[in-house]
Amino acid sequence: MQPVLPLECCTAFIWKPVNGPACSPPLIRYGFANSQYGTCLLGWTEQGLCYLGFVDSTDQARAKAELHSRWPRSKVQADPEGVIQRQQDYLQPLERGEDIRAPVVLCGSPFRLQVWQALLTIPRGQTTSYGQLAAILGTPNAARAIGGAVAANPIGWLIPCHRVINQDGGLGGYYWGLERKRQMLENEGALKMKTPAG
Known part of the structure; x- marks a missing residue:
């Protein structure tokens, strides 16, 4: 059975989009959003969502450090407006139990x-x-x-x-x-x- 999500994959620390050459690590934008399971930190590149973690306290700095540890060679930049669209594309369908067709990016x-x-x-x-x-x-x-x-x-x-x-x-x-x-x-x-x- 194949995953339904459009995927971009890369090996650790080498950004290589599927069917493409290696290139510089992507810019990671991030923002915080509410969900039925608590506050989430969402991270994304131009290609799609690359991080979703929960924030159980007011320590947002720790949450951002966790995101950066996942993408140590990428620049991380806050985008409080852009997260609204990601909430609509990812969190709201998850809460409704719907399939998500928006892309994700995996690196490992x-x-x-x-x-x-x-x-x-x-x-x-x-x-x-x-x-x-x-x-x-x-x-x-x-x-x-x-x-x-x-x-x-x-x-x-x-x-x-x-x-x-x-x-x-x-x-x-x-x-x-x-x-x-x-x-x-x-x-x-x-x-x-x-x-x-x-």
Whole structure:
């Protein structure tokens, strides 16, 4: 199954658009936006969204440092007006449970790129385990390495690393917090909603 998103990919620290020559690292613009799961920091290039992370405190400087660590050779520039369009293109469809056709940009090792693209094939309302993901990728003994790649996902929520759980059904880990992961899976219908004891 192929990802539905238009993708641009590059290996770590070498900006190389698909079917194109290597070139200088792109300018990264960013802005903060509200979502149903809290404040998000969105980062994007001219080619598409390259970062989505959650900000759980007022420490926006730390969030910006996280973005810059993902793209260490790129200039990072605030764009509070441009983020409005990205909120419409990415966050609002996510909240409605709709497919996103706007492009994303991924940068990482070939192995991580393979894992992140595999995450895009997990349907809304379903989950998979690290071991199952390893089997799908043809690397059944690489569950631990795949776990590391899943944890390093630069575009949270949109690239649905929250849909990967433990083999025993436990939630496992989540960089942006287990309670947020639980809420995402419950809203997608992948977990049964908790009901008061009666």
